[in-house]
Amino acid sequence: MANLGYIQVVRHCNHFCGFCSNPATPYVHELATMRPLVDDFVRRGYYGVILTGGEPTLHPDLPAIARYATDAGLHVRIITNGTRLADPAYARALAAAGVRLAHVSIYSVRPAVEARLRGHDGTLATALAALDSAHAAGLEVNVNCVINRHNADHLDQNVRYLTRHHPQVRHFVWNNLDPSMGRAEVNQAQFTPRLADFELSLERALRHLHKGGRTFRVEKVPLCYLGGFGWASTETRKIVKGEERIVHFLDAKQTVRQTDWAHVYADGCAACTLRPICGGLFDRGAAYDPAELAPQFVDPDAIVRAIIEDPDDPAYPLRDLAAWKRAFAARLAAATDAAPADDAPIPVGRLTEGGARRYQAKRRHEARLAEARGVAQEPDADADGDAEPA
Ligand code: SF4
Numbered sequence: 001m002a003n004l005g006y007i008q009v010v011r012h013c014n015h016f017c018g019f020c021s022n023p024a025t026p027y028v029h030e031l032a033t034m035r036p037l038v039d040d041f042v043r044r045g046y047y048g049v050i051l052t053g054g055e056p057t058l059h060p061d062l063p064a065i066a067r068y069a070t071d072a073g074l075h076v077r078i079i080t081n082g083t084r085l086a087d088p089a090y091a092r093a094l095a096a097a098g099v100r101l102a103h104v105s106i107y108s109v110r111p112a113v114e115a116r117l118r119g120h121d122g123t124l125a126t127a128l129a130a131l132d133s134a135h136a137a138g139l140e141v142n143v144n145c146v147i148n149r150h151n152a153d154h155l156d157q158n159v160r161y162l163t164r165h166h167p168q169v170r171h172f173v174w175n176n177l178d179p180s181m182g183r184a185e186v187n188q189a190q191f192t193p194r195l196a197d198f199e200l201s202l203e204r205a206l207r208h209l210h211k212g213g214r215t216f217r218v219e220k221v222p223l224c225y226l227g228g229f230g231w232a233s234t235e236t237r238k239i240v241k242g243e244e245r246i247v248h249f250l251d252a253k254q255t256v257r258q259t260d261w262a263h264v265y266a267d268g269c270a271a272c273t274l275r276p277i278c279g280g281l282f283d284r285g286a287a288y289d290p291a292e293l294a295p296q297f298v299d300p301d302a303i304v305r306a307i308i309e310d311p312d313d314p315a316y317p318l319r320d321l322a323a324w325k326r327a328f329a330a331r332l333a334a335a336t337d338a339a340p341a342d343d344a345p346i347p348v349g350r351l352t353e354g355g356a357r358r359y360q361a362k363r364r365h366e367a368r369l370a371e372a373r374g375v376a377q378e379p380d381a382d383a384d385g386d387a388e389p390a
Contacts, residue, residue: 002315003243004048004077005041007034008250008348009062011054012362015081016119018375019148019177019184019191022054024366025251025381026359027349031061031068036346037248038069044246047315048075050103054250057084063097070098077101079144081123082130091130091137102134103173105144108151109161117150119373128166135168142171147221149190152197156204163212172209174202176220179285186376192287195225203227215312220263220282223274223303224294231306235261235279240307240324241316242331248348251381255345266290274300276332356382 012024041049049069056062057080069076082104084090094102106127108114114124134141143162147155155174162169178184179192202218206229209216218226219234226233238245244259263280272278272295281288301321308316308324318324363380370377 002047002241002313003044004050004245005037005044005046006050006052006245006247007037007065008053008248009034009051009056009059009065011250012058012358013053013055013081014058014083014120015055015123016366016369016373017117017146017183018119018187018373019117019146019179020378021178021181021184022249022251023182023378024054024359024362026351026356027250028352028355029059029061029250029349031064033347033349034061034065035068037348038065038072038074040346041069041074041246042072046074046246048077050077050079051099052079055081055083057090057094063093063099066094066097066099070100075100077103079103079105080130081105081118082127083123085130085134086126088133088136091133091139094134095137095139099139101140101142102130103142103144104130104134105146106158106162107145107148108154109158110154113150116373117148119369119375131162131166131169135166140171141166141169142173143169144173144175147174147176147193147198147202149193149197152193153201155198155201156208157201159205159208159214163209163214170214172205172214172216174216174218174221176218176282178220178282179287181285183375183378185285186378188285188287190375192285194289195222195281195292199225203229206232220279222281222293223278224272224296230274230277230303231310233279235263236277236303237307239277239279240304240328248346250349254348264290266293268295269293271295273297274303276300276328277303 009029011022038049056078066076076099078099080102085102104127107117111124115121131141159172177192179188206216216232217234218232223230223233223236230236238261246257248255261279264283265280269275274296277300281290281293304324305321308319318327367377
């Protein structure tokens with residue numbers, strides 16, 4: 001399986017997105033704490049690792065951990081806001097360290113919207129520059145976008161602009177906003193979209209990309225809002241292929257291994273022909289409305305075939321629909337409610353005096369930013385007693 005693991009290298013950031021689901025914590029990583037996580041992905045046969053954050057390029061050892069993971073045989077990617085990647089010398093350093101792919105996150109090509117979402121002015125120009133510097137350094141470049149209330153009506157404008165001015169971007173990733181954690185949870189009313197808010201612009205964006213030969217994935221959007229592009233749903237692809245995902249959170253959650261891709265369904269989903277391969281509605285933040293779901297009466301085999309026969313994923317072994325159906329039925333029959341058996345957890349990061357001091361300084365700085373930007377600050381990670389320095 002082409003499983004990808006995530007390591008949150010840092011949790012602080014130089015932007016201040018009002019819907020950040022992974023804001024600053026007192027935990028810190030060093031090379032010594034990151035290496036065992038990489039080793040574990042290798043032991044599990046994972047295909048690659050995504051180094052993320054916070055803003056991962058703020059960790060001075062990002063190139064070193066990228067080199068370590070590359071030498072261990074993993075495909076190494078980063079998710080970044082592009083601030084440091086816009087520097088051609090830094091982009092070359094990451095490429096030399098073995099980073100193969102940079103996901104640059106851009107929410108809107110309207111500068112004022114991007115600035116509002118990022119909490120800082122001028123961020124769009126820097127992110128666009130990062131697309132070019134990364135490409136010039138030999139990195140593959142994708143664009144990631146969190147769907148939210150402020151960009152929901154112009155997702156298609158985003159891709160038209162980006163494909164015209166930065167044609168090296170061949171792949172796009174959309175994540176519908178996760179309203180269950182961090183600042184996103186305390187600012188749901190400002191940022192969480194309704195599904196209907198983005199349905200049309202997402203469909204136009206996907207059509208534009210498909211017509212132009214680009215590829216894309218969409219996460220946390222139910223199949224009834226993906227039109228003819230259900231095969232692009234991240235959850236559906238993982239359900240069909242039986243893939244898992246491990247995220248090493250640099251906070252009290254520590255390691256989360258996700259093997260179940262089903263979220264929440266409405267009563268009407270029981271009649272929907274896509275139900276067995278649909279992740280449903282992501283509602284962990286109780287911010288989305290199941291009443292928006294609409295049962296579909298289409299052939300799910302077309303979606304399954306598009307996934308298992310995908311020429312961009314030649315490693316997937318079950319390329320025959322009948323063989324896949326037998327294996328899928330066996331997988332469902334074997335499934336239990338028990339959590340997957342796993343090994344003893346590996347500590348993710350460390351709590352230190354220095355980390356606690358920097359975290360509290362960051363909190364004070366972000367409290368001022370929150371007031372100036374008109375957003376709420378997430379609860380203090382130290383306040384719930386789960387973040388005591390060792
Ligand atoms: S109605 Fe329910 S099962 Fe069907 S596509 Fe929508 S969310 Fe998925």
